[in-house]
Amino acid sequence: MSNSGTKTEPPPAPAVRRGPLARLSPGDGTGALLKRAAATGGLVAVAIAIALIKSGSGLVVWQSVVTGLLMGGLYGLIAMGLTLIFGVLDIVNFAHGALLAIAMFIAFGVVQGTGLHPYLTLLVAVPALFLIGAVVHRGLLSGTGGASLENQLLITLGLSLLLENGLLMFFGAEPKNVALPGDFQFSLFGAVVSGARLYAFLGAIAIGALLFWLLRRTRFGTAIRAVAANGPGAELVGVNVRRVHTLTFAIGTACAGAAAVLAAPLVTVTPTLGEQFNITAFVVVVLGGMGNVAGALVGGLLIGLVEQLTTIYMDGQSSLLGVFAVFLIVLFLRPQGLFGRRS
Amino acid sequence: MTGTTGITLTGRPGAGAARPVKAPPLRPQNRQLAVLAVLLLVAVPLPLVLPPAQGAVAVRILIFALMAVGWNVMSGFGGMFSFGHAAFFGLGAYTSAYLLVEHNVSPWIGMLAGMAVAAAVAVVIGYFAFRYRLQGAYFALATFAFAEMLRLIVTTTEFTNKAVGFTVPLIRGSSLWKIQFAADSPAYFWIALGLAGLAALVSILFLHSRTGRYVTAIRDDEPAAASLGTPVMRYKLMTVALSAAITAVAGAFYTQYYLFVNPDLAFGSSVSIQAIATVVIGGIGTIWGPIVGAIILGSLSDVTATLLRTPPGFLDFLQGRSGLDVAVYAVLLILIVRLLPKGIVGTIAARWRR
Numbered sequence: 001m002s003n004s005g006t007k008t009e010p011p012p013a014p015a016v017r018r019g020p021l022a023r024l025s026p027g028d029g030t031g032a033l034l035k036r037a038a039a040t041g042g043l044v045a046v047a048i049a050i051a052l053i054k055s056g057s058g059l060v061v062w063q064s065v066v067t068g069l070l071m072g073g074l075y076g077l078i079a080m081g082l083t084l085i086f087g088v089l090d091i092v093n094f095a096h097g098a099l100l101a102i103a104m105f106i107a108f109g110v111v112q113g114t115g116l117h118p119y120l121t122l123l124v125a126v127p128a129l130f131l132i133g134a135v136v137h138r139g140l141l142s143g144t145g146g147a148s149l150e151n152q153l154l155i156t157l158g159l160s161l162l163l164e165n166g167l168l169m170f171f172g173a174e175p176k177n178v179a180l181p182g183d184f185q186f187s188l189f190g191a192v193v194s195g196a197r198l199y200a201f202l203g204a205i206a207i208g209a210l211l212f213w214l215l216r217r218t219r220f221g222t223a224i225r226a227v228a229a230n231g232p233g234a235e236l237v238g239v240n241v242r243r244v245h246t247l248t249f250a251i252g253t254a255c256a257g258a259a260a261v262l263a264a265p266l267v268t269v270t271p272t273l274g275e276q277f278n279i280t281a282f283v284v285v286v287l288g289g290m291g292n293v294a295g296a297l298v299g300g301l302l303i304g305l306v307e308q309l310t311t312i313y314m315d316g317q318s319s320l321l322g323v324f325a326v327f328l329i330v331l332f333l334r335p336q337g338l339f340g341r342r343s
Numbered sequence: 344m345t346g347t348t349g350i351t352l353t354g355r356p357g358a359g360a361a362r363p364v365k366a367p368p369l370r371p372q373n374r375q376l377a378v379l380a381v382l383l384l385v386a387v388p389l390p391l392v393l394p395p396a397q398g399a400v401a402v403r404i405l406i407f408a409l410m411a412v413g414w415n416v417m418s419g420f421g422g423m424f425s426f427g428h429a430a431f432f433g434l435g436a437y438t439s440a441y442l443l444v445e446h447n448v449s450p451w452i453g454m455l456a457g458m459a460v461a462a463a464v465a466v467v468i469g470y471f472a473f474r475y476r477l478q479g480a481y482f483a484l485a486t487f488a489f490a491e492m493l494r495l496i497v498t499t500t501e502f503t504n505k506a507v508g509f510t511v512p513l514i515r516g517s518s519l520w521k522i523q524f525a526a527d528s529p530a531y532f533w534i535a536l537g538l539a540g541l542a543a544l545v546s547i548l549f550l551h552s553r554t555g556r557y558v559t560a561i562r563d564d565e566p567a568a569a570s571l572g573t574p575v576m577r578y579k580l581m582t583v584a585l586s587a588a589i590t591a592v593a594g595a596f597y598t599q600y601y602l603f604v605n606p607d608l609a610f611g612s613s614v615s616i617q618a619i620a621t622v623v624i625g626g627i628g629t630i631w632g633p634i635v636g637a638i639i640l641g642s643l644s645d646v647t648a649t650l651l652r653t654p655p656g657f658l659d660f661l662q663g664r665s666g667l668d669v670a671v672y673a674v675l676l677i678l679i680v681r682l683l684p685k686g687i688v689g690t691i692a693a694r695w696r697r
Contacts, residue, residue, distance in 0.1 A: 092480040140677065149479050150424055154623055154680045157616065161673035165666035173665070271666075275612070279491065282484055317499050324492045331485050332475040 033339065040338055044305065051312045059190050064308035066191040070201040072304020074263050076297035077204035078277055079284035080211055081255030087291025088228040088248045091141060091152045097278025098160035099253050103129050103260030104269045105167055108178050118178050119199070122261045129257030133250035141249070142242060160274070167271035175268035183265070200262040207258050208297050211251070215293060224248055228291070279320070280307075283327040289337025298339065372551040375630055379547065382634075383540045390529030397645075398532060402600060404641030405535035409593035410614075411621035411633030412542040417586030418619075419628035420550055421579065422562030423469075424479070427486030428590050428618045430468070430493050431461040433609035435591025436598045437497065440509035443521075450522045454595040458588040465587030469580050487612070494610035508605030511598060522599040531600055538596060539634075542589045547630055549585060558582050590618070620672060624679050626686025635688050643675075644668040 051061050082096050106128055107121040140155050184195045215221040226234040227244045235241045267273060284303050288295025303323055310322025330337070390398050414428050438460045439453025448456075468489050477485050497503045517524040524530040549555045557578045560568040569575045598604045608614075617640070625636025647668040683690045 092483075140681065148684075151680050151684055153424075153480065153483065154619070155677055157619075158673045158676035158680065161616070162670055162677070165670040165673065168666035169670065286481075286484065318495045321492060321495045321499075324488045324495070327488050328471075328485065328492075331477060331481060331488070332471060335475070335477065335481055 036338060040302070044302070047305075047309055051309050055312050061312065062189065063191040064312060065305065066188055066193060067197070068305040068308035069301055070193065070197045070304070071266075071307070072301035073201035073204040073297075074259055074266075074300070075277075075280055075284050075303050076300025077207055077259040077262070078256055079281040079288065079296040079300050080208055080293050081252035081259075082281050083285045083288060083291055083296040084211070084255070084293060085249055085252035086285065087293075088224055089137075089141075089245055090149070091156065091249070092149070093252070094153060094156040094278065095136070095160040095163065096156075096253070096256055096281060097274030097276070098163035099129060099132065099274070100256040100260045100277050101167060101269075101271060101274035102132065102163055103257040104178075104264050104267075104273070105171060105271075106257075107261045107264045108176050108269050111178055118180055118265055119203075119261065121264075122258060125257045125261050126254050129260075130250045130254040133253030134246050136253070137246045137249035142245060160278070164271050164274065171271060173270065175270045177268060178264040180265040196265040200266060203262045204259065205297075207255065208293075211255065212293060214251075220247075276320070280323060283323050283330075286327060286335070287330050287337055289339050292337060292339055295337055295339040299337070302338075372547060375547045376544070378631075379540065379543055383536065386536055387533070390532040395527040398527060398529065400642055400645045402531050402535050403644075404637050405532070405539045406593055406597055406600070407617065407621050407637035407641045408539045408634050409535075409542050409596065410590055410618045411625065411637050412539070412546050413586050413589030413591075413593065414618040415586075415622045415627065415629075415633045416546055416549065416589060417583055419622060419632070420546075420555065420562070421558050421582040421586070423579065423583065424483050425486045425586075426483040426615055426619070427468075427488070427490030428586075429610045429612060429614035430486070430490035431465060431587035431590040432594040432597070432614050432618075433490075433493060433497070433606075434461040434464060434587075435594030436604045436609040437503060437509070437594075438591070439595035440511065440598045440604050441503070443511060444509050449520050450595060450599050451520070454592055457591040457595045461587040461591035461594075462584035465583045466580050469583040470576075473576055473579055487615070490610060490615060491612065494606050497610060498606040503606075506606060508603065508608070509598070511602040513602070522596075535596060535600070538592055542592065543630070543634065545585070545589065550630065554578060554581060620676050623686060624672075624675060626688030626690070626692075629686065629688045629692065632686050632688040636686070639675075639687075640672055643672055647671055 048061060048065065051064070052058065055061055078096070078100065082093055085091050085093050085096075103125045106125045107118060110116055110121045110124050111118050136159065140159065141152060180196045182195075185192055186195075187193070213221075215224060223234065223239045223244050224247075226237075226239055227241050227248075231241050234244075263277075280303060284296055284299040286299075287302060288297070288299030303326070306322050306326050307319040310317065310319045314321065389401060393401060410428065410432060413431070414425060417428075418424050435454070435457035438457035439450050442448035442453040442456060443450055468486065472482055472485050498506050503509075511523070514521055514523050517528065517530070519530070522534065550559070557568070557573050558581075561573060561575050561578060565575060594604075594609060597608075621636035621640050622633050623636070624639055625634065626632025651667060679686060685693060
């Protein structure tokens with residue numbers, strides 16, 4: 001997924017802490033952005049063409065593309081929360097997947113306990129995850145103890161181990177299912193699409209749009225972007241930075257909560273399922289540019305495609321292998337992500 | 344990862360037995376070597392004293408210590424935060440298991456081969472990571488991705504028996520050459536002790552060698568070190584290779600002791616996390632931190648297992664459930680990072696110096 005136009009020189013300084021305001025929106029010059037989007041689109045087209053030649057069946061490839069894009073929407077939503085947390089707080093949140101698993105178990109528990117429609121558990125899971133996120137940030141990550149990058153990484157790593165094994169202790173390892181009542185399937189130009197998948201995709205896009213609107217069009221979103229760009233500066237003009245940090249972290253985990261509910265009917269729910277989503281979300285975040293919310297959505301769609309095409313390219317290999325290969329190429333050649341700005 | 348060095352610029356000479364201070368260059372090294380010798384002497388008769396069940400715990404502690412010493416060389420002394428040491432552990436385990444099972448090669452030679460393979464792979468990974476200047480979270484994620492890719496490849500390759508892995512063929516009687524003894528034989532402990540002692544010795548010598556000083560200088564201020572003419576890339580790669588080789592020994596011995604290895608046991612992310620947690624709890628960048636962390640974490644899973652076998656009343660619902668040991672060490676990890684960011688050894692050493 002590298003960009004052929006930029007291969008000539010190694011990327012400059014690593015993109016770890018650089019003008020994060022730009023990272024919240026695709027802030028490049030429009031021309032460069034278009035060029036990169038075109039290059040990415042070209043690569044995707046080539047990849048699909050190769051898949052066509054390899055499999056020899058248009059239907060197989062079309063089914064993969066549809067499934068990949070639909071799943072990619074969900075990856076995008078999960079990654080949006082992760083990338084928001086990184087862009088504003090500079091925290092690499094390893095507990096994101098475990099929090100997602102918690103939300104799935106909340107959805108499972110509510111559906112089991114009350115017989116509510118699975119999607120209505122959004123009303124429980126999202127506020128719950130928002131609250132958990134706020135508590136985690138206040139209790140574990142803010143203040144001096146969580147200062148350095150490694151420490152935050154270790155704390156979130158410990159938290160993810162704790163949550164995962166807590167779920168394992170209380171619910172056991174048996175996989176569970178959240179059935180969607182009245183699920184149906186339909187054919188989209190030959191590709192089979194289940195209603196649950198389509199709803200998940202549309203829900204992810206809608207929540208992504210909501211998040212984007214929050215960031216771009218509200219006072220609070222402006223405060224978030226101000227803190228991301230320059231914390232001390234924002235503090236000087238009267239923004240309560242600590243509160244913005246906590247709320248941003250909570251919004252990020254709430255995204256994971258929403259994604260979990262939408263994804264619950266599509267997967268078997270196990271305590272360790274967050275791990276794989278977490279890995280994929282990291283890849284998406286790096287691909288879209290750390291801190292770039294719109295990039296995360298596009299990156300999610302791309303990774304959804306990569307996963308599906310990998311299974312066509314390499315028979316019998318795990319779809320994650322292709323995801324990691326793309327990940328390393330992006331890390332090496334464009335650590336600022338496909339849509340990040342070069343400094 | 345700065346601030347918790349083995350080499351420090353402050354402090355009075357003669358303060359703290361386990362803590363190097365700036366002084367005539369050889370002294371802290373000699374003191375650490377003396378402590379190591381005493382520790383080894385004390386540990387040698389342990390398997391004759393301990394009940395057999397505790398003997399297995401002791402061997403596990405030594406395997407943890409090997410991994411932790413290896414991780415500490417790269418991430419503690421070198422400041423390159425690796426999230427993928429499972430790659431090197433797994434390469435050590437698989438190389439020696441493959442050579443033994445398919446070609447009947449002694450695990451000792453397999454261990455050396457595993458060290459070489461792991462070091463070579465580490466140099467390749469390191470070269471790309473440094474060449475493209477990955478730092479912080481990006482470096483950690485890249486090493487993680489490499490380890491996971493190896494796990495996926497090993498899981499789906501015929502050559503490595505796919506998801507099944509390797510089972511060490513049993514021999515009749517015991518043999519030092521094949522590293523195989525009766526299950527409760529103290530020989531396993533002594534071999535592990537020898538390997539862990541050797542690893543600790545190497546890490547002490549490395550820290551005080553010219554290379555080690557360059558490496559800590561690069562960790563503390565890379566541009567400054569580079570501007571003084573230190574060949575940064577070469578020393579970083581040497582550190583990474585040494586770290587990988589030590590970790591590979593842990594993998595090879597693990598296979599011999601448990602007689603079995605599969606992709607998840609060898610390359611799973613829990614292996615990397617184990618190495619990290621051990622050192623962080625003990626104290627990053629200290630000589631004795633990995634050992635202290637290994638003793639704590641190694642005995643922890645035994646304590647929780649005992650607890651679950653005969654749970655007290657309020658824990659009754661946990662009987663037969665798994666996960667408690669990891670949950671406890673996760674809590675420990677969070678508490679240590681929040682309250683003692685230098686780890687146990689680092690904090691004690693800092694107190695002592697004051």
